[in-house]
Amino acid sequence: MLFGIMLLIFAIPDYVSTPSNVPKIVLSPRFWPDIVAYLILILGAVLTISRIFGTVAPTSFEESTSTGVEFEDPSYPWLRLLGIAIVMVALIVAIPVLGMVWSSMIAFIAIALLVKTPKPVTALIVAIALPLVLYAFFNHVAGVSVPQGRFITLP
């Protein structure tokens, strides 16, 4: 609901340009985003009201995770999520510097460590082989210019 309000009073007026010569409001570039924003506002309001007065309990973030399945490592899930977020950011930053192949290898190993893989040797082999195989396919078969980085250039 708040997002709908934010769209209507801030985002649409500031970030949707409308030319002055639009003959009808229904043809304006703003018309469709406005309609969607009103839809979000109304649906948000209905959802909020049904949460307040409804009989169905809201989906709790913690509750939704308790599925009764045995987990290897139930500790620090938020830290692991933070970890993978850092891996993703680092991967984006590293691609132009190290190249996609080496960045992917490092990202793979980082994720495998993050989830404490019980098969470290397999993970290491796949971490090295998979980016190389994908590089070979996309670079040599599909004709995609895979970023090489500044240090090591692959054939």
Add this chain to the structure above:
Amino acid sequence: MNLFENIANAWPLVANLESFAALFAGVAIGVIAGAIPGMSATMAVALTLPFTFALQPITGILLLLGVYKGGIFGGSIPAILIKTPGTPASSATILDGYPMADKGQAGKALGMALYASCTADVISNLSLILFAGWLASFALSFGPPEFFTLILFSLSIIAGVSSDSLIKGLLSASFGLLLATVGLDLVYGTNRFNFNDANLMGGLNFIAVLIGLFALPEILAYVWQPRTGDGTVRSLGEQHVTFAEYRRCFRSIIRGSFIGVILGSIPGIGAAPAAFLSYSEARRRSPNKKNFGKGEIEGVAASEAGNNGVCGATLIPLLALGVPGDVITAIVIGAFMVHGLQPGPMMFVANANIIYALFIGLILSSVLLLIVGSFAIRIFRYIVDVPRSVLLPSVLILCVYGVYAVNNNVFDIIVMFAMGWLGYFMMRFDIPAAPFLIAFILGPLLEDNFRQAMLMSNGDGAILFRSWITWFFWGATALTIVALVRTGLQQRAEAKALKDQLME
């Protein structure tokens, strides 16, 4: 041209090693991916999409359709052997498949699942061939108002049936529509939410959006709680399905196939409801109804016929109207668009050879499914042993390469990661991602048809009610919403009654 001339023209496109290999590889990838718990058919199709860019259009699309068909069957293998459906569509197969495995009849259950799947697949493909052309020729008379109301109807039904809550489905679709407005305006070329960034001028890349939404949330969910394993793999046993058993289940298979065809051709319903409906109909009509749920082979046949009956039929609205019926066909539409093809009635006129080549390929895929499926059943033990801690980082790397390959642009990887987090939190809060993606894909079409209609009528809204077709879709939309609201209110009342009972 008639049907046979079209088929004769299309034959050379399929009758070559490349197309055949693509179809075979697709079915094999799909069966394996579907059989791995945690990998879904949707994820497999999304991950295969970037590999189709380098292929001929027909080869690439056949590869994806092979993955789709293989994935839906593959899901039944873990459903029977480890009581974990590989894909949501196989949930109904557990009901009798796993009890059969418990009795040492896993081989028999899997054999029946395979034969029922292949039979349903053939029926579904034939329905597609018969109805898609007819529907497309009818849709040639559609103008912008008709397409606008059709898309509105499709979106409302997809939003309504994708989750338990109509509001959440509609909210998800609204966010998809909003995201689709990013980029330059279609008519005036002015900026809309692109913050003067050149990367956003053309809108968000939809392949990055769909891979982010449907592949990354699984990885994030695994990182949140890394699971050890999915249970004990049952042995196949010595018993195999006999022709007499197949004949006994034949009625249920045919009924289930047609249930799949009907539900599959309606946008948004999908394979899981078809499987459950087919299962419950088989139970209702079977002389062995007491055995259902305890290891009745007819139950396995019915649920597998139901979910595979959907596969060909979901392509009817896609090919004939250009409207994807579910998430997988939404991904398939991406393959068409990447190759400069726009599914819809005009494609039957301009690219009829491609359409009919697809039909031939689909029929071939049923035969390949039989071969690959028989083999996959035997090697399942090795498939399920793939450690998730290696599989899911591999998926992430595949996603990164695949999304980069679309435009050779790192920005698309950023979009994919952002969508992955969005998809993850949507999954955690039970907000369905399917309406979001389909609204994102159909959003520009919806807006474009609306504005074209307004231009035609000089802004007069009455054009949206100009023909019986528009009235039909307005009526169908209203009926869908009323039915879904009513069901929601009934469920709410039942939940309240149950709560009151528990309180007492």
